[in-house]
Amino acid sequence: MVGDMCFLYKDILVIKPPKKSPMLLRMAVFMFSMVSVVSIFYVCIKQIGTEARTMFTDFKVIGNLTQSRVKQMNPNILHYPEPLSFSRNECAPNPVMFFAILSNQRSGSGWFETLLNSHINVSSNGEIFSIRERRRNASSILKTLDRVYNLDWLNSASKNECSAAVGLKWMLNQGLMEHHKEIEEYFKRRSVSIIFLFRRNLLRRMVSMLANSYDSHAKLLNGTHKSHVHSAEEADILSKYKPIINSTSLVDDLKDMEMKSATALQYYNSSRHMILYYEDLMRNHTKLNDVQEFLGLPQMELTSRQVKIHKGPLSDHIQNWDDVNNALTGTEYESFLEADY
Numbered sequence: 001m002v003g004d005m006c007f008l009y010k011d012i013l014v015i016k017p018p019k020k021s022p023m024l025l026r027m028a029v030f031m032f033s034m035v036s037v038v039s040i041f042y043v044c045i046k047q048i049g050t051e052a053r054t055m056f057t058d059f060k061v062i063g064n065l066t067q068s069r070v071k072q073m074n075p076n077i078l079h080y081p082e083p084l085s086f087s088r089n090e091c092a093p094n095p096v097m098f099f100a101i102l103s104n105q106r107s108g109s110g111w112f113e114t115l116l117n118s119h120i121n122v123s124s125n126g127e128i129f130s131i132r133e134r135r136r137n138a139s140s141i142l143k144t145l146d147r148v149y150n151l152d153w154l155n156s157a158s159k160n161e162c163s164a165a166v167g168l169k170w171m172l173n174q175g176l177m178e179h180h181k182e183i184e185e186y187f188k189r190r191s192v193s194i195i196f197l198f199r200r201n202l203l204r205r206m207v208s209m210l211a212n213s214y215d216s217h218a219k220l221l222n223g224t225h226k227s228h229v230h231s232a233e234e235a236d237i238l239s240k241y242k243p244i245i246n247s248t249s250l251v252d253d254l255k256d257m258e259m260k261s262a263t264a265l266q267y268y269n270s271s272r273h274m275i276l277y278y279e280d281l282m283r284n285h286t287k288l289n290d291v292q293e294f295l296g297l298p299q300m301e302l303t304s305r306q307v308k309i310h311k312g313p314l315s316d317h318i319q320n321w322d323d324v325n326n327a328l329t330g331t332e333y334e335s336f337l338e339a340d341y
């Protein structure tokens, strides 16, 4: 048990200096590494008990490093909110980054958000604008955003006083396109950083959408509709349903999906942003370090309990596979037939 913990401790303590960091910072990283090695030794020798304690020690070391990184960031993107519903107490001097995850349904954003929220300093408040009333007009949207970024939007994801990044998950069809002028102006005025999360394989996205829509009626899991699952058994049951895809309109439908994401990028590309692809995240979890850096966070191992529903070749998941295969062969979307994820 104690051996395991020492291992965990070492794992979390991988500190990388930014590539183009000044000599001084590199020295600092080196010094911290030395301090860390000494403290690992100390922790292992002393056999200090709880995981929480170990985590706490980590944060002191890595947190300091990130604070120096945060200092190099443009001060305009850092905020010091003063929430009405509670006091930030000892974390009041820590800056907070504002962010929004812009995505489409069935593109891994639910999974991505649980990963982010496993970070001790992130409050990503979910799909706030799935409620129609909140996106009825631009002013109700901006009022809702004000509350989120003032840390006054309280739910289970809120880390309250010690949030270092606060935001939400927002689907493109939830007012982002209709009210893009006002929202883009708001994002720029309040320096909100955008994480675009897209899925490259839109055919897989289509399968996931059709299956999810089917399950909202069929309720395959003991009469409960689930969009995300936490076990291989549940994933198996949900993936047994194979949708039929309209092969006549398929190419046009894929074009539409592509167009929509491209338009959103155009609307919002003058805000500080990064583009993330679901497939890249699946393949390479270290992409999450880029996200944490983008958000000015202390680096942490992020975890999610969610399990992927549709695994393996697409031909196993589409009822009229031959039609779909014929419709896409020889088109610009042919690669969607083969690609994994």
Ligand SMILES: *[C@@H]1O[C@H](CO)[C@@H](O)[C@H](O)[C@H]1NC(C)=O
Binding pocket: 060, 061, 064, 068
């Ligand atoms: C944090 O870094 C500063 C230099 O930027 C250093 O003076 C200070 O001792 C460090 N604090 C800890 C707890 O390592």
Ligand SMILES: *[C@@H]1O[C@H](CO)[C@@H](O)[C@H](O)[C@H]1NC(C)=O
Binding pocket: 133, 134, 136, 137, 139, 140
């Ligand atoms: C915007 O919608 C809210 C309800 O969500 C309504 O109370 C308000 O009057 C609307 N404002 C405008 C300018 O239409």
Ligand SMILES: *[C@@H]1O[C@H](CO)[C@@H](O)[C@H](O)[C@H]1NC(C)=O
Binding pocket: 059, 063, 091, 094, 120, 121, 162, 163, 164, 298
């Ligand atoms: C992150 O949260 C921890 C625990 O609440 C806190 O001690 C730390 O100062 C926070 N870090 C930042 C950068 O806000």
Ligand SMILES: *[C@@H]1O[C@H](CO)[C@@H](O)[C@H](O)[C@H]1NC(C)=O
Binding pocket: 221, 222, 233, 234, 237
């Ligand atoms: C459905 O219910 C049965 C009996 O309560 C249980 O054994 C099974 O694990 C449940 N299956 C799922 C997918 O929730």
Ligand SMILES: *[C@@H]1O[C@H](CO)[C@@H](O)[C@H](O)[C@H]1NC(C)=O
Binding pocket: 246, 247, 248, 249
């Ligand atoms: C498939 O798409 C075509 C072209 O948009 C449409 O005419 C047809 O009704 C669709 N078929 C089904 C079964 O929805």
Ligand SMILES: *[C@@H]1O[C@H](CO)[C@@H](O)[C@H](O)[C@H]1NC(C)=O
Binding pocket: 265, 266, 269, 270
């Ligand atoms: C934003 O998009 C437009 C149109 O696609 C492009 O010309 C411009 O270079 C982009 N700007 C940035 C900052 O990416």
Ligand SMILES: *[C@@H]1O[C@H](CO)[C@@H](O)[C@H](O)[C@H]1NC(C)=O
Binding pocket: 284, 286, 287, 290
């Ligand atoms: C994984 O992602 C990291 C961070 O973006 C990158 O530096 C690395 O080259 C990637 N590894 C692979 C195997 O693609």
